[in-house]
Amino acid sequence: MAQEYRIVLANAGKIDPASLDDYLNAGGYKSLEKVRTMSAKELIDLVRSSKLRGRGGAGFNAGMKWGFVPETAPETYVVCNLDEGEPGTYKDRTIVEADPHLLLEGMAICAHAIRSKQGYIYCRGEYPFVVDHLNRAIEQAKQSGQLGDFNIEVRMGGGAYVCGEETALIESIEGHRGEPRFKPPFPGVAGLWGKPTVVNNVETFANLPAIVKNGSEWFASIGSPNYPGTKVFTLTGDVVNRRPFEVPTNTTIRELIFDLGGGIPNGKAFKAVQIGGTSGAFIPEHLLDTPLDFDSMRDAGITLGTGAVFVMDETRDMVDVVTRIAKFFEHESCGKCNPCREGTFRSYELMKKIKTGQATPSDVENLSTLSKVMTKACLCGLGQAAPTPILTTLEHFSDDYKRRLLAAIS
Amino acid sequence: MIRLTINGREVEAPRGSTLLQACQLNGIEIPTLCYDPDLRLAGSCRMCIVECKNRPLFLASCVAPAEEGMVIETHSDQIMQARRVILELLAARHDFSCQTCDKNGDCTFQDYCYEYGIKESSFEDGGRRIYTVDDPNPFLERDYNKCIMCTRCVRACEEITVARAINVENRGHHSKIAVAFDGYLEDSPCVFCGQCVMVCPTGALTSKVSAGQGRAFEVDRVLTTCTYCGTGCTLELNVKDDRVVGVSSNREEEWSPVNKGALCVKGRFGWDFINSPDRLTTPLIKENGEFREASWDEALDLVAQRLQEVKDQHGPDSLAMFTSARVTNEENYLAQKFTRAVLGTNNVDHCARL
Known part of the structure; x- marks a missing residue:
């Protein structure tokens, strides 16, 4: 039986998130104190050897990312991605609501590593209450001197999904249209206002205090060796326990849904699960024993993404679900690059055609070709990942498509 | 120099080149x-994508740095298919009214459709968004039914002219180029320089002054220097049947060292006086409140005689010469020489000092 293992949610429900004293009594800001006795290089080496990988979706080694910031850079920024725009994802909100100082401490630890004096938290526009909550915590931390000379500001997004992409997020903080930049240069070299910038997800920062406290070996020994630690998953859809779970990364999808999630309600059978958010893959029954770590998932052709787990029972029609998803991407494409701007619109049109029984097999062929081109040719992760639901449902649930086609109906 | 392999051939490129430059x-x-x-890189049209060994994604060669040891394919089957899909996606939004388009024969998008064999688009379900062509200014035609959203006009407006009159409005498929609040150009900071026309790769932005008078393959291009001011911009007169029918930019630094193709509203759009029926073609002398036509000899004699009379009666300092930026440096030199040596006064000035 799979068990929860709490690192980033260790204090959740145990302390009053509005109280700095509660956080201090739980050992808060001790790791930051410890970090101040270390050199930047020692700290980066510690994080690198812990093998902590980014929890926002790309899974890049956090210490290595920090190492890209030039040592001589006079001005650097720490940016926390709290845009959390993937439908079905609420892990970052859960962490911040339960334990806001954990995030601030994690950011301050990163600031020490890259000699930064200024941090920004880019908060999803639909989370105005989180902004207030964070501002109160920042004020407490500043008043009590915990953050030293590191300053943190909260910036609120305007509701654009694409601003969860790190360079679009940076553009948005700068006051421009939320559009991604081409990479390289990566933010570590030229980020916010052209200065070296580390952008990490809330969950990545929230792991840092525990890693500093318990050491890199401790962290590296939890879960899967190549993607160690825990991951917070948020369960939604046709599953009994629709709430967040923090589990070691060697937990399998099946354990997460059936042990912790309590399985499918109302005696229905499992049909599919979409992991990683709206741009995630649709996973059929036979892949459920894949461990929830980045590399195992990638090898199975799945992206781990943000940790959203959207469960669908046997009554759900994949064409129906994917049409709605295609509509979402048509709405959220920023419009900068051709394959995404035009491709998301045409994908949605083709999905509607399939859904309404007007499509022929050649329409499905076109959709598949378009989708494959988008995954490789789009400028940013949004366009590259947008066709994933289409491609994975075409692969694993092709019957749902076939029975909607004109030839099948007539 | 770095070494890399492109299409099976080992090539060299200077360190710091993009893949596009290396190619x-x-x-x-x-x-x-x-x-x-001449513009900030966007990396957004994705036409320049290439395949790189051991990279899962295609690289946009205009923004991807060329690196030592890269193995690149620029025209593999996968790449050609991706470019065709991108062109088909653009074709699905493009109004192919080539037969009446002023850019016919001079349109990058048309050239690529020809090269990649795009006769029709597989992605026309959902139709094409129709844009109203409505901007009453006398210079620039904006037909967004032909726009492919490359944003070169936006960048030219911002970076060359620094007018920042236009930008992208809305998001995704709904995005389009617009002035603030989607109004008219004349209500925006637009100065009608037409740099946007210069960089537009399709017929979305064209000159109203030249409309219907001749297409690129019908005109001779005659390099000349603009006469409107002293800056000395190079411009290209488009001549068809011995008539000037338009002005285009020559962007080669060698031929256009002063302006590299950039022009102002006068240079780009103010050439139709050449064939205007209102244009004066002979001197006019006013007698009893009425103008009458005269020969150059007669007119110049009259001017010389009157100048002499004023000088004799009131002295040389009662005369002054005010010259124009619309004449050449040499003519301006002669004008001041004439004023000092012949009229005998230092009262000489020039409109460029105002």
Whole structure:
């Protein structure tokens, strides 16, 4: 039986998130104190050897990312991605609501590593209450001197999904249209206002205090060796326990849904699960024993993404679900690059055609070709990942498509 | 120099080059729509994508740095298919009214459709968004039914002219180029320089003054220097049947060292006086409140005689010469020489000092 293992949610429900004293009594800001006795290089080496990988979706080694910031850079920024725009994802909100100082401490630890004096938290526009909550915590931390000379500001997004992409997020903080930049240069070299910038997800920062406290070996020994630690998953859809779970990364999808999630309600059978958010893959029954770590998932052709787990029972029609998803991407494409701007619109049109029984097999062929081109040719992760639901449902649930086609109906 | 392999051939490129530059240096042609060497890079049209060994994604060669040891394919089956899909996606939004388009024969998008064999688009379900062509200014036609959203106009407006009159409005498929609040150009900071026309790769932005008078393949291009002011911009007169029917930009630094193709509203759009029926073609002398036509000899004699009379009666300092930026440096020199040596006064000035 799979068990929860709490690192980033260790204090959740145990302390009053509005109280700095509660956080201090739980050992808060001790790791930051410890970090101040270390050199930047020692700290980066510690994080690198812990093998902590980014929890926002790309899974890049956090210490290595920090190492890209030039040592001589006079001005650097720490940016926390709290845009959390993937439908079905609420892990970052859960962490911040339960334990806001954990995030601030994690950011301050990163600031020490890259000699930064200024941090920004880019908060999803639909989370105005989180902004207030964070501002109160920042004020407490500043008043009590915990953050030293590191300053943190909260910036609120305007509701654009694409601003969860790190360079679009940076553009948005700068006051421009939320559009991604081409990479390289990566933010570590030229980020916010052209200065070296580390952008990490809330969950990545929230792991840092525990890693500093318990050491890199401790962290590296939890879960899967190549993607160690825990991951917070948020369960939604046709599953009994629709709430967040923090589990070691060697937990399998099946354990997460059936042990912790309590399985499918109302005696229905499992049909599919979409992991990683709206741009995630649709996973059929036979892949459920894949461990929830980045590399195992990638090898199975799945992206781990943000940790959203959207469960669908046997009554759900994949064409129906994917049409709605295609509509979402048509709405959220920023419009900068051709394959995404035009491709998301045409994908949605083709999905509607399939859904309404007007499509022929050649329409499905076109959709598949378009989708494959988008995954490789789009400028940013949004366009590259947008066709994933289409491609994975075409692969694993092709019957749902076939029975909607004109030839099948007539 | 770095060494890399492109299409099976080992080539060299200077360190710091983009893949596009490396290809161009080695004679490999890569299609581009949003790329313009004079503008900030966008990397957004994705036409210039290439395949790189051991990289899962295609690289947009205009923004991807060329690196030592890269193995690049620029025209593999996968790449050609991706470019065709991108062109088909653009074709699905483009109004192919080539037969009446002033850019016919001079349209990068048309050229690529020809090269990649795009006769029709597989993505026309959902139709094409129809844009109203409505901007009452006398210079610039904006037909967004032909726009492919390369944003070269936006960048030219911001970076060359620094007017920042236009930008992208809305998001995704709904995005389009617009002035603030989607109004008219004349209510915006637009100065009608037409740099946007210069960089537009399609017929979305064209000159109203030249409309219907001749297409690129019908005109001779005659390089000349603009006479409107002293800056000395190079412009290209488009001549058809011995008539000037338009002005285009020559962007080669060698031929256009002063302006590299950039012009102002006068240079680009103010050439129709050449064939205007209102144009004076002979001197006029006013007698009893009425103008009458005169020969140059008669007119110049009259002017010389009157200048002499004023000088004799009131002295040389009662005369002054005010010259124009619309004449050449040499003519301006002669004018001041004439004023000092012949009229005998230092009262000489020039409109450029105002």
